[in-house]
Amino acid sequence: MEKIEAVASLGQAELLRPARVRAALAANDRLKLYLSVLQAAHDCAQRGDARALDLAREFAVAGVDAPWLAQLPATAYREGKELHVAGLDRLAGLLAEDLCTMARPLEGDADFAARCAHWCAWLEALAPDTLSSAQLHALTSGKRGKDDSLHLLVMDLHKALNRLASELSSETIDGAHVWQVDATDRSRIAAFMRGLNATRALKLDHPGLDTAATRDGARLLLQNDIGTNDAHVLVIQVEGLRVVLTYSDLHRRRFAFFQSLLCEVGANWSEPQARTSAGLNFGATYYVGTATFDCADEEALCGVLEGIGTRIVFLIDWNRARKRLEQFVGKTDAVAILAEAARRRVGHMAWLAAGGEQLVFGAMQALGPEYFRIGDRLDGVLGTEKARAFVLESMALASAAMQQRQPLALVADDTRLLLARYLHRHDEFDLLAEHAAYCHALAEGLRDGLAHGHERDRKAAREFSERAKDWERRADQLVMDARARAEARPRWEAFAELVETADDVADALEEAAFLLSLIAADHHQGWRGEVHQTMQLLADAVLGAAQDHVRALEIARGFGEDSSAEDHEAFVAALWRVLNAERQCDVLLRDVRRALAEHVSDAATLNLSTDFAQALESATDWLLATGYGLRRLVFSRAGVGR
Structure with missing residues (x-):
């Protein structure tokens, strides 16, 4: 006699319920x-x-x-609107049998009893091997509306069984409802709950994460309800040193997100399968897949269970957070933000609870039209990387504040201040610094080219000239970007003027690179005597001025209330070095001309070499003009007279 029947014969019906729940959950699978x-x-x-x-x-x-049953799909075919399925009567019998098994622990619930009776009779009335489209829909639809379906009944029974399982549990282990487990199971359940509880607080007051655990023969079963969605299910089976996780989700992107999270703890995923086609369930397809973990020992297995538990909270309201984020950044960036928030154990729930997109919109509005116009997206103003960094930092602020029960107004204020810091720290000076980087690359390439004798190497000089032209085009694009921003935002006007002046530096250096390629293209008759040495000194001085320009910009970027007297002194010193370099290059240009007059007789070489030296010296003239403009800009922003 089966143990269940033996217990029933003793009149202890209540003891049957855990075993029946276990059988019902197996029937659900x-x-x-x-x-x-x-x-x-x-x-x-x-x-x-x-x-x-x-x-x-x-x-x-x-x-x-x-x-x-495995061969049944391959033999199915359509005839008109009917689907022919060999063995349908046999399958209908299995459906009815397991439906009754699922409902058995819930005896006494009149609604479930009536629905089960209806569907058992409906299944019995089916034709032996054909289904109409309406009948197939009635079996498989997961869409809630005025009509019931067998699929909906299975999902509702499953939910009720989960509630019953929590009521029937004989004990709890760190919050998990547990029954009929052994000593080995306890440490494994504790490992899973240790991970789950480590991040549980991130969901705030949102429902979800209730866990039930029991043993089914040789397997430990763990089930977590995640949230409230019918198709959002997670079941873990542990047998020996293998963990098998089955996961289903309505949202393909969230499924992929969870896949990536579990790959961090060694998951080997099956290919996710759609359980409803576009023609069924009104297009509400959901996806199911399994992740397998083969563990070396018990310690590794507990580590996997803990790692899984840690990551589940980040699935709650994930899709809502993604949609909110896409108002500020691109789709790929929104998912990347959520992934990084999970890795940092910050999450997105606090950000949503504190206002989500309204936090960011409020901060943008508070800074006014000089920074943001109607229709501007965050990444369009800050740039992609900085927009992502800002959102992540605002999520961390919201998480800390919400867990400490701080008022929402404080979270909003912190977000506004954070955005102001990002704009002041990363906006206009970023563009100037990027332009300065191209000027530095040009000056460095010219200095190195002379050091390696590129005036005699046609191929090397031409390759550098082509690179220089590309850098100069990119520098021009930055000028156009600055002009476009200045048209929309008055605060950009001074920066646009400054980058326009700096662009003359790039033009002069690119011209020098082009002239060097001409000198190398069969026109060079030899830089005899002191010519090469003085050219090298001139190129060294130009590079030094470009480096000091970059240093001055980097110091100016950090000016603010917390900048020190040492910062101010370093800024002024860098600008003075640019001034000295310009004066030095005036002298070196004359030395080059003198050397060329004494040692070069070829007209082409003489003219091209003179123009080359003149272009190098001209770059320092424009670096000096840019330095003066930077000084005026920085002093005016700091409220210091000229």
């Missing part, structure tokens, strides 16, 4: 498999070929060994 088989049969018949979904993992997880 089988019912989902049967509906997936029907889905696959429909898809095969719709396509007109025998290619079916690979359901081998699902058969294994459900513990079903039925070759006839």
Whole structure:
């Protein structure tokens, strides 16, 4: 006699319920498999070929060994509006049997009893091997509306069983409802709950994360409710040193997000399968996949369970957060932000609870039209990387504040101040610094080119000239960007003027690179005597001025209330070095001309070499003019007289 029947004979009906719940949960796995088989049969018949979904993992997880059932989709075909399914009567019997098994622990619930009776009778009335489109929809639809479906009944029974399981648990382990487990199971359940509880606070007051655990033969079963969505399910089976996680989700992007999170703890994922095609369930497809973890020892297994538990909280309201973020950054960046927020254990729930997109819109509005116009997106003003960094930092602020029960007004104020710091720290000076980097690259390339004798190397001089032209074009684009911003925002006008002046530096250096390529192109008759040495000194001085320009910009970027007297002195010193370099280059240009007059007689070489030296010296003239402009800008922003 089965143990269940023995207990029943003793009149201890209450003791039957945990075993019946366990049997009902196993029946739930089988019912989902049967509906997936029907889905696959429909898809095969719709396509007109025998290619079916690979359901081998699902058969294994459900513990079903039925070759006839596995072959059923490949034999299905359509005739008019009817789907022909060989063995449908046999499958209908299995559906009805497991539906009754699922409902058994819930005896006494009149609504479930009536629905189960209806669907059992409906299944019995089916034709032996054909289904109409309406009947297939009635079996597999997960869309809630005025009509019931067998799929909806299975999902509702599953939810009720989870609630019953928590009520029946004989004990709790760190918050998990547990029954009929052994000593080994306890440490494994504790490991999972240790991870879950480490990040549980990040969900704030949102429902979800309730966990139930029991043993089914040789397997430990763990189930977490995640949130409230019907199709959002996570089940873990542990047998020996192997962990198998089954996960389903309505949202393909969130599924991929969870896949990436679990890959960090060694998951080997199956290919996610759509359980509803576009023609069914009104297009509300959901996805199911399994992740397998093969562990070396018990310590590694507990580490995997803890790692899984740590990451579940980041699934709650993930799709809502993603949609909010896409108002400020691109789709890929929104997912990247959520992934990084999970890795930092910050999460997105606090940000949503504190206002989400309204926090950012409020901060943008508070800074006014000089920074943001109507329709501006955050990454369009800050740039992609800085927009992502700002949002992540604002999420961290919100998480800390909400967990400490700080007022929402304080979170909003902190977000506004954070955005102001990002704009002051990373806006206009970024563009200037990027332009200065191109000027530095040009000056460095010219200095190195002379050091390696590129005036005699046609190929090397031409390659550098082409690179220099590309850098100069990019520098020009920055000028156009600054002009466009100045048209919309008055605060950009001074920066646009400054970068226009700096662009003459890039033009002069690019001209020098072009002239060097001409000198190397069969026109060089030799820089005899002191010519090469004085040219090298001139190029060294130009590079030194470009380096000091970069230093001055970097110091100016950090000016603010917390800047020190040492910063001010370093800024002024860098500008003075640019001035001295300009004066030095005036002298060196005359030395070059003198050397050329004494040692070069070839007219082409003389003219090209003179123009080359003149272009180098001209770059320092414009660096000096840019330095004066930078000084005026910085002093005016700091409220210091000229």
